Amino acid sequence: MEMSFRWFGKDDPIPLEYIRQIPNMKGIVTAIYDIPVGEAWPLEKILELKEMIEKHNLKLSVIESVPVHEDIKLGLPTRDKYIENYKTTLRNLGKAGIPVVCYNFMPVFDWTRSSLDYRLEDGSTALIYEEDVVAKMDPLKGELSLPGWDSSYKKEELHELFEQYKDVDEEKLWENLEYFIKKIMPVAEESDVKMAIHPDDPPWGIFGLPRIITNKESLERVISIYDSPYNGLCMCSGSLGADPNNNFPEMLRYFGKKGRVNFVHARNIKHIGPRSFQESAHVSSYGSIDMYEVIRALKDFNYTGPIRPDHGRMIWGETGKPGYGLYDRALGAMYLTGLWEAEEKNRNR
Numbered sequence: 001m002e003m004s005f006r007w008f009g010k011d012d013p014i015p016l017e018y019i020r021q022i023p024n025m026k027g028i029v030t031a032i033y034d035i036p037v038g039e040a041w042p043l044e045k046i047l048e049l050k051e052m053i054e055k056h057n058l059k060l061s062v063i064e065s066v067p068v069h070e071d072i073k074l075g076l077p078t079r080d081k082y083i084e085n086y087k088t089t090l091r092n093l094g095k096a097g098i099p100v101v102c103y104n105f106m107p108v109f110d111w112t113r114s115s116l117d118y119r120l121e122d123g124s125t126a127l128i129y130e131e132d133v134v135a136k137m138d139p140l141k142g143e144l145s146l147p148g149w150d151s152s153y154k155k156e157e158l159h160e161l162f163e164q165y166k167d168v169d170e171e172k173l174w175e176n177l178e179y180f181i182k183k184i185m186p187v188a189e190e191s192d193v194k195m196a197i198h199p200d201d202p203p204w205g206i207f208g209l210p211r212i213i214t215n216k217e218s219l220e221r222v223i224s225i226y227d228s229p230y231n232g233l234c235m236c237s238g239s240l241g242a243d244p245n246n247n248f249p250e251m252l253r254y255f256g257k258k259g260r261v262n263f264v265h266a267r268n269i270k271h272i273g274p275r276s277f278q279e280s281a282h283v284s285s286y287g288s289i290d291m292y293e294v295i296r297a298l299k300d301f302n303y304t305g306p307i308r309p310d311h312g313r314m315i316w317g318e319t320g321k322p323g324y325g326l327y328d329r330a331l332g333a334m335y336l337t338g339l340w341e342a343e344e345k346n347r348n349r
């Protein structure tokens with residue numbers, strides 16, 4: 001596995017110098033944030049980003065994400081224009097030698113939480129999702145203050161989007177995903193850029209919008225749409241693991257042995273009720289996911305791709321982007337590295 005760290009570009013309060021100082025840190029996971037969704041990414045901008053990272057002796061391991069325009073998810077006639085732009089972006093990323101692109105297919109909202117600074121017993125703060133709190137939220141009413149959702153939509157636009165999604169049920173969303181995958185994967189192959197779809201977070205429908213990438217069956221369906229290692233998965237322990245019916249290490253091993261795991265997000269969460277969870281420290285005993293089993297699964301298929309500690313708590317008085325502080329994610333990277341070393345040495349004995 002190749003340890004990596006998400007970095008939000010020049011505006012990230014955590015400098016690349018600091019990330020480089022985390023032992024075993026090899027790669028950066030980032031994106032270009034100032035290009036509107038749907039537009040093609042110019043090669044020069046990609047190369048500029050890559051050079052900045054390489055100057056710090058790190059590798060640009062993954063682009064997370066190249067966002068998918070809403071018209072593609074909705075299956076509107078305008079989608080073809082945006083798919084062409086997506087292909088151009090993939091070709092340019094390929095020219096720059098970027099090996100992996102992460103994306104998701106969640107309608108309107110990316111990850112969703114009910115609070116971003118829930119205080120845990122030890123005084124640290126973490127992201128939390130409580131179904132009854134989310135059930136009372138209405139993104140169409142009042143102020144748009146959905147935690148963590150940096151809205152680029154005006155209120156009227158959001159209303160219109162929700163209107164449009166009324167015609168899109170889960171099966172329709174699958175059709176639209178299928179259309180997208182079949183169009184872009186040949187270009188991903190030619191460009192030698194491996195795609196990794198991120199599961200929905202949380203892995204169930206919210207606000208009446210459909211969500212489809214939620215469990216083993218749906219991941220199987222994704223990879224069957226286009227039979228190629230380039231049509232792969234981002235296995236996110238926190239997202240999939242939020243549903244107690246998902247046995248994450250088993251799923252990881254299963255898709256890893258099929259050669260379809262292109263990226264791994266390692267984060268622990270603790271189930272605190274039906275459809276409710278809090279993000280916890282990475283250590284197995286702090287959450288509901290057995291991280292040792294996660295590492296064992298990776299070893300079982302000799303995973304050499306990128307992995308990153310996903311979200312972390314805010315500890316030691318750090319302030320910044322919720323889930324993306326330096327300290328707890330660095331601890332997570334060290335913990336995962338320790339588990340990996342122990343497992344590797346034990347197997348070579």
Ligand SMILES: [Mn+2]
Nearest residue numbers: 236239265310
């Ligand atoms: Mn994730």
